[in-house]
Amino acid sequence: MADANDFSIARLNATQADFDARLDALLAWDSVSDAGVTQVVAEILQAVKSRGDDAVVEYTNRLDRRQASSMAELTLAPELLQQALEDISPEQRQALEVAAERVRRYHERQHQASWRYTEADGTVLGQQITAMERVGLYVPGGKASYPSSVLMNAIPAKVAGVDELIMVVPAPDGELSSMVLAAAAIAGVDRVVTIGGAQAVAALAFGTESIPKVDKIVGPGNIYVATAKRAVYGQVDIDMIAGPSEILVICDGQTDPEWIAMDLFSQAEHDEQAQSILVSPDADFLVQVEQAMARLLPDLQRSKIARESLAKRGALIKVVDMDQALVVSNRIAPEHLELSVADPESLLPKVRHAGAIFMGRYTPEALGDYCAGPNHVLPTSGTARFSSPLGVYDFQKRSSIIMCSPQGADVLARTASVLARSEDLEAHARSAELRMLESKQD
Incomplete structure (x- = not known):
């Protein structure tokens, strides 16, 4: 039987003076190859x-x-x-087909259609969507x-x-x-x-x-x-320059510690650079999870990889309350965020940055990896601050549509002429001015 000394994982406290520096060091990862x-x-x-x-x-x-x-x-x-x-087994084929159908059904809702509208003077504006x-x-x-x-x-x-x-x-x-x-x-x-x-x-x-x-x-x-x-x-x-896989779990201390331990392992087993972080206001629960990890880790098939990942980049973070937990989470901007709490809906509006959000105690990240439906290609290394999961929209292009009526061209040309001449682009201005109705009448 293993004890807690058989593996190590960082313990951080969000109220301590050195927390920011320690978190920065934990999150550091260089995506540029040598x-x-x-x-x-x-x-x-x-x-x-x-x-x-x-x-x-x-x-x-x-x-x-x-x-x-x-x-x-x-x-x-x-x-x-x-x-x-x-050639694959019937069980494997069924699993692939079920997963594929769920992924397809989810992504069909993302499909964007072309659109346009007509202004009062007859000018048509819009957007054409093409694959x-x-x-x-x-x-x-x-x-x-x-x-x-x-x-x-x-x-x-x-x-x-x-x-x-x-x-x-x-x-x-x-x-x-x-x-x-x-x-x-x-x-x-x-x-x-x-x-x-x-x-x-x-x-x-x-x-x-x-x-x-x-x-x-x-x-x-x-x-x-x-x-x-x-x-x-x-x-x-x-699509992206992907970094190591990562998970951040926010827990109120009421989920089975072994469940949370295994959720953390689900990322740590990817590779030695993967990152698994648990954030909770319950100090006793953090201890229980650490003990569960020590107990379960030796039986993990990829225990050596997970052990190194947890030692290098894992952390158990104590916070004051759920508000502080969300501040920490938004700063990290994790690829996967589990809200393992009684009322995840109440926390959701405060989540600003996350690739995918897994809500409740019965929604482990692993389900999203395979068959929930949403895409598992997600922003890593804090890039969830400005990017999104892979989706249908990543394979579509948008072209603007502009078709002016004579009256619309007259109105727009007057504005374009002033702006073009202020930029000393005479041909731009004259091209617009030729479409003015009074110019044609002359």
């Missing part, structure tokens, strides 16, 4: 940009231990996706199997109306996950190419002889993938 990674990625991007398919095949063979002679050998036939769907033409989806491969990420990235794109969705997934030593391929079949992925790393990002961003250039690249990857996505932004759009 110079060595940046140089390697730059070389790969340039090689793919200049040599296309040949460079992609070369890097794939070298880094993923493949023996392909062409891109055709790295591209999966559509029937292989359907075969994967048949992106082609999107690239990066999926980790090999032993890492994340079929849920396929659903969360592909389904909103398809709901938005994206014409073609190209999925890239590395297959080191030729190893592929049947669950990932089955998820791609269910989500409606159009093409799957078994490449990964910076070379896959480059192929999607620049286009090659075999892979057309996409409009946007979404999906998680390692530091080389993240660095490549950052480098090609501007050539194409990207």
